[in-house]
Amino acid sequence: MQRKIIVTGSHGVIGRAAAIRLAGQTDAKVYGLARRTEPAIPGVEAISVDLTRPDQVRDAVAGIRDVTHVVFGAYIEKQTAAEKSELNVAILRNLMDAVEETSPNLRHVTFYQGGKAYGADLGPFKTPAREDDPRLMPPNFYYDQEDHLRERQRGKDWAFTALRPEAVCGFAVGNPMNLSMVIAVYAAISKELGIPLRFPGTEAAYRALYQVTSADILAEAADWAGRTPAARNEIFNITNGDYFRWQHMWPKIARMFGMDWADPVPTPLTTYMTDKGPLWDRMVAKYGLQPIVYEKIASWAFGDFIFNSGFDNISSTIKARQAGFHACIDTEYMFEGLFRRLRDDRIIPPLP
Template identity: 35%
Template sequence: MTRSGKKALVVGGSGLVGRHLIQALAADDWEIVSTQRRVPTEVFATHRVIALDLLDGRAARAALGEAGDVTHVFFLARAWQPGYLIERNANVEALTVVLEALQDLPSLMHVQLIHGLKWYGSTLGPFQNPARESDPKLPVEHFYYDQRALVEARARGRHWHWSTLRPHCVCGIATGSPSNLMLGLGVYAALTRAQGKPLSFPSTQAAFEARLTVTNADLLTRAMLWAATDPAAQDQDFNVANGDTFSWREVWPVYASAFGMEPAGPQPRALCEEMPTLAERWRELARREGLAFDELSTLVDWHFMDATLALGWDQTMSLDKLRRHGFGDAVDTSAMILDILTAYRHQGILPR
């Protein structure tokens, strides 16, 4: 155990949120164990990695036994099918496996789940804006609802607490995590520029005009650590976002200027069909610019991009509860966009 006396198990630590969280935990002197589906090919100075398939219950329980005296569980894992289809039963079973393995550990203090704006039906159609944690659940089945009920039930009568956080469109720096809005837009812009075209918005006018909120990954990890350790946040649900709202129409010139391009209005199309046809152009661009990744399919899930950009209604959330309970951090979204694109360029992931 480190000097902090805290040991984190990050379930699903290889994705965008997991990587940012591990950096934050390491900076705060936590001992860290992370899980991922595949056997790790590298050794990390900041944390230990366990290969874990949560859908193989027996093997997963055995692997989780290697984690030791965990104090905090951060559950970030997702089970999905190709085409950005997230499976309800598999995601509930994954959490069940983790809880059954760890819920009676004497050391356990907190279990945290990361959900999102889909809690409020954000992908189903227009919903009450800004969304509030007190809004009633929708009369639909969703694994968020099942997981939330499960963690609350398993905590009952035990000594540990729980929290759930609901970010939206988490924005940060990561590779190997194709459901990544900022990297997807950066790759789209780079390929559009390579074709000599203006930067059009690849969805509808309604989606271009809708009011949105997003969540910076570093802000989210600060909120995660706060919610996992502050008694004021015990057994609570929190929306987490940058604190401002915007429309794509407002920030599209910011994207265009970052690539030295002229912004253009909406031109709806399916990126999942168009972008794979440009795989060879990306390879040429990667070779010419010396980029770190030359395979387009490993960088971006275009089904995710289509689904994220398609929503033609407002998607905002209230942060009143988060503020009342003591977390007040905020991020300027326009500045965040430029910072993230700059970082991807410096890392040789996007062309300059």
């Protein structure tokens, strides 16, 4: 039976990878819902829609009908936790209202949570984090979206799966939480300035245990969750499967760019990188890069958050493995492949 799949946030780092993965399956027809429809994603029918507008969402979904799967990768940043929760639950509700109205055979909804479910944004937390760890003080939009879906699907045939990655790394421009783009652009600018690649965060973060999630691994998990009975109404941590310390990874990243490295110095990226737009424009012209607006190419605030987390960040992936999901990737290999792809797509200058 063919799957008809809606992927929201299809130009973000998570949604884009999911759309590409699903569009490559012979039994799937994929519709990518996002505010913007460019650049095109091969095999994905792009639909421009503002998820905050129920009328637009209804019109968009009415043109699809008979949706079997939803992959909800949309996210809207807001200043306060309460505002963030209210708006991100609203956009999920708007989509589900429209889908349930036109798609009686809906089978599965995948959505995403993350380290904030364990308090990774607040300070040191229990590690390894497990899916059955108790909740934190609300508001938290992860919990609120989950509660909305649990209530909504009561007595219905469709199920949901929540996936919890950490620091997703992939290819997307203008995405607020894409660590690989932060590192790549920071390294390219450092190299252009003729300075060594310094870890810009704290000594504690440099030495703490950390983990990341490849967008491709996460996309594979979304595909798996939509097909697998063991994933029905469950939450799974999804990471690369290994752990590392920046003190060991950073020299390897420097070598990938053909650079020297030096001891870490806390250097707030939101202070020191926001004036580099003119330099980046010159680099675009010099190396024939894609003319992407500098302000949209990386989120320095996200980089500061990651590089100043001076405590272990470890999640257990045993539950996913016991349920049958075994995909993993060596993080060093992931970084190397992503940087080469950014080079090949002319997002960053040539590598050695």
